Amino acid sequence: MAKVYMLTETSPFMMSFVIVTDKDNCIVIDGGRREDMPLLKKYVGKRKIKAWFLTHAHNDHIDGFVYEMGKDGGADFDIENVYYNFVDYDALKKKTGMPDREYFLAELEEMMPAFNAVKDKFKDKARIISQGDTLYIDELKINVLFSLHDGLYSNLMNDSSLVFKVTGKKKSVLFLGDLGPEDGDVLLRESGDKLKADVVQMAHHGHMDVSMDVYAAIGAKECLWCAPIWLYEEKAVPDWMTEEWINKDKKRMRMYGTAVTRRRMEILGATKHYVTGYGTQELEI
Numbered sequence: 001m002a003k004v005y006m007l008t009e010t011s012p013f014m015m016s017f018v019i020v021t022d023k024d025n026c027i028v029i030d031g032g033r034r035e036d037m038p039l040l041k042k043y044v045g046k047r048k049i050k051a052w053f054l055t056h057a058h059n060d061h062i063d064g065f066v067y068e069m070g071k072d073g074g075a076d077f078d079i080e081n082v083y084y085n086f087v088d089y090d091a092l093k094k095k096t097g098m099p100d101r102e103y104f105l106a107e108l109e110e111m112m113p114a115f116n117a118v119k120d121k122f123k124d125k126a127r128i129i130s131q132g133d134t135l136y137i138d139e140l141k142i143n144v145l146f147s148l149h150d151g152l153y154s155n156l157m158n159d160s161s162l163v164f165k166v167t168g169k170k171k172s173v174l175f176l177g178d179l180g181p182e183d184g185d186v187l188l189r190e191s192g193d194k195l196k197a198d199v200v201q202m203a204h205h206g207h208m209d210v211s212m213d214v215y216a217a218i219g220a221k222e223c224l225w226c227a228p229i230w231l232y233e234e235k236a237v238p239d240w241m242t243e244e245w246i247n248k249d250k251k252r253m254r255m256y257g258t259a260v261t262r263r264r265m266e267i268l269g270a271t272k273h274y275v276t277g278y279g280t281q282e283l284e285i
């Protein structure tokens with residue numbers, strides 16, 4: 001049986017998973033920031049990384065990867081393939097007409113220039129994957145259920161998150177990255193019949209995330225929260241979620257704090273919750 005490790009945070013609310021297969025190979029998902037690299041290296045050990053998935057270009061997900069590549073081409077890791085599907089920086093930089101262009105450009109600048117600057121260091125291992133693709137890694141089957149859709153601009157980076165299901169001998173886990181309400185609806189429309197899974201990684205750290213309908217279609221009874229305690233215990237409408245913030249970008253709708261998501265999961269019958277704020281979590285799939 002494969003083991004899934006959801007690593008606890010060294011840097012705030014990051015996302016980092018290590019999956020160890022039956023054949024003692026590794027899959028890494030995101031990895032968090034550079035401060036999170038020592039813990040990641042401890043869990044990967046000397047194993048081959050058959051696949052390193054990068055869900056989207058935000059620093060709490062890929063800064064560590066970019067840092068390691070820039071430092072020495074990722075020499076501390078034995079990487080076979082790097083899977084991702086990121087936005088086109090040069091094309092989007094010229095785009096206009098979105099509701100909040102200032103925010104759009106800030107999103108674009110957060111990690112993309114740094115990522116593009118190290119791309120050459122792993123060009124032989126880079127694989128662009130898309131919705132509909134299937135991968136087989138040792139005993140695990142991986143179905144890609146959502147990838148970049150051009151035109152989702154209200155939350156550019158989160159809305160470009162890769163979504164994929166990892167199916168093991170015992171259980172399946174759906175990884176939602178940082179998907180928000182808008183692209184969650186697209187996921188449901190386009191891949192709704194493929195979402196069923198035993199375990200779900202809660203979208204966007206559990207808040208401002210996909211709708212209850214998406215979680216209902218997944219039907220998971222176990223939830224993975226990449227969230228520190230303060231975020232896991234966040235109110236339904238946090239103080240920072242003001243009317244002004246919601247209305248600045250006219251599409252920033254249906255966003256709530258973690259309390260709403262936790263209530264939804266309770267209604268849907270989820271019984272087990274793994275939270276990074278309580279330490280590194282492990283489960284078998």
Ligand SMILES: [Fe+2]
Pocket residue numbers: 013015058060061178204205
């Ligand atoms: Fe994130």
